[in-house]
Amino acid sequence: MTRIRRPHARLRTVTLAGTAVLAAAALTACNGDGGSAAAAAAKETPQTKVSVSASGKQAKAGEPVKVTLTGGGKLDSVTVKDTKGGTLTGQISADGTSWTSARTTSPGTSYTVEAKAAGATATKADFTTQAADKVSKLTIAPGKNTTIGIAHPVSIVFDNPVKNKADVEKHLKLTTSNNTEGSWGWMTDYSGKDRVDWRPKDYWKSGTKITLNADLNGVDSGRGGGWFVRDYTTNFTVGKNQVVKVDLDNHRLKLIRDGETVKDAPMSAGTPGGDKASWRGKTVLMSKEGTINMRSETVGLTGSDSYDKMVDYSMRLTWSGMYAHAAPWNRAYFGNTNHSSGCIGMSDSDAKAVYDAVQIGDPFEVTGSGSKGTQALNNGYGNWNVSWADWQAKSALKS
Template sequence: MSHTPHTVAGCTLLAIALAAGVTSCGSDGNPLSADPYDAADQIAFNGPAGNGGKADPDKPLEVTTDGSDGRITDVTAKDAAGRYVAGELSADGTRWHSTSPLAANARYTVRVSTEDEDGAPGRKVLTFHTSKPTTKKHLTVEFGPKAGTYGVGQPITAELNRPVQDRKQRAIVERALKVDSTPAVEGTWHWVDDKELHYRPKEYWPTHATIRARSNLEGVKISDRLWGGKVKPLKITTGDQVIAVTDAASHQLTLYRNGEEVRSIPVTTGKPGFETRNGVKVVLAKEYFVRMRGTSIGIAEGSADSYDLPVYYATRVTWSGEYVHAAPWSVGSQGYANVSHGCTGMSTANAEWFFDNVREGDIVKVINSYGNTMEPFGNGFGDWNLTWKNWRSGSALVGGTPDGPKPQDAARLRPAAV
């Protein structure tokens, strides 16, 4: 039977797989007594005897009993940092063993609870230390984005310094990477590739939420030669829910703040052959000035589609160069026709207003375009274009494999366009 980190052990013959030495004990008194008896004589510890020596963190923790005079009822093991050891208890209560790795160079406290054949409770507290890792290779993680306030669409990212391919090793890493939000929401990690994970909730983050990312990897064995290293935690907050919806068919961009329509702006989007991507994108950056050239997206200089333009109030939504920006040269088409090379263009005054009213992490959604759907990964944050089922399939703890293009596919995507 599977057990939570607050696991189960009992008052009978116990063997914790970190030492040797098996003895027995009895309730020695009224079995209905409210005070648990000392179960020390029932416990065998398969680690260093007494408080000397160090236990091997590579070996699992185990508690057993022969079942002759009782059973294990609870085992709780945690280190000095407060990290619990997950484990499983057999159906007959004769064996508990750890299912999560022990940390190296750590001090553990194990609380064992038992119950004898008369129902009297027994207790014993054990302590031991684990040895230092023998490897010099460490897995570290860098959380993103940098600390600050973001829109409700901002994913949390985790960049690993070394690739992790094995599914069991990924599960160890993922289990140690914690994301908490206030208010609390349902969410999970998704492996983008061997060195990158993204975390998002089922729906957008709540407004004015506090989100913290931290790691419990330090000292934890991931593979024979790879151990978790120290990781700097991250704290970000969210602002209002800002969602800009661009309808390529009606040539209008409508900005909603906390569900209320704030402003509708006439726009132009990508013309045939340069259609704007459909789907949900996340604001990546705001750039007051960008120089855009047709040659950057493969348009030959001097051709009918060639351009070299100064662009102002440019809000970036893809790394390949899709923006919402000022396009004074196409004002006559804005609200009526799609004439751009993939960007969403508007008047300079409207672009300045949009620029001032969005922040990184806000949502920009395009509908009714003939373009492809925004890539989930590799060209910005298209994370929200995956269904929740497909998102969860990219978790090593849930099951399945990531869905959609890999970041290396970004090299084949179109760069900047106007």
């Protein structure tokens, strides 16, 4: 990848003349005898100069802006604005001689710096950063202003590789209304792209409000990934405290709300002993998809195992094709035998009742024998199948 060229280091220096200096210069011009006195005054009152760490039309992106004052005096204020309406905030040093932006510059952006020192007029300096050779974007779930179940993680999938995982992660700021304990964890998504999720230590508490600020504008994702050129934000609320328990041995599905069973339905899960078996573990309802066409070739089943059906009340649990749904053709097995192609099938009426009640993000806890193993971490939201200690170790900022 062509990287952004680092220009030769240059400081743009601007002189801020104080009133004492200007007065001394006037005396020198008008009084022959007072020349030496004026010169002495000018010598004792040095000119104040401001230097900006970036200049020109090809400044390096991803660097903080630093304003430095020399020649005496202290900075009163510094503002750095871009042509898109954004502002880089920062802080003046304790001795008043420098100011550094809290965030870095973004690629392909023009900035105006305005600095004012005590007793001097303000001055401006302009610079433009080099354009990014590659721009990185991302997708966040849950969506903005949504209500989700107690098991839904905050999940970010990046469209380009992320090599600088630690730098990216430290720009992801998640806040909750009740100081929920949690951690970021990196993985390769089912799509093959880089992904990072924030998972609470335990299921969310009902009513929790969550805000994510991904302050990524001006962050380099690393070799092959490109630059982020904007910030992202989302917020959502945790809804009802619900858990769906799927018992493979007893062939029952129970919807439990606030500790009370509100639905107990007979079901038939995947046929044990091969690819048609169901996954076990803690999975998360990814989407409610209604009536969809299910075809066996999409999950690798062919020959005598093939099917092509329109299926009602479909609730997706994994990317690999495990759903809970209505399966009236399988009614002879509800409550007594697992005899499906991997999904959790119920009667039309029971499937409708569950479909209407569940929230995206509700956990489906699948237990019992005859499964084909535990759902993988990236096959949907398998985050809860990893211990808390192992999950924390997936953070790029782990100690």
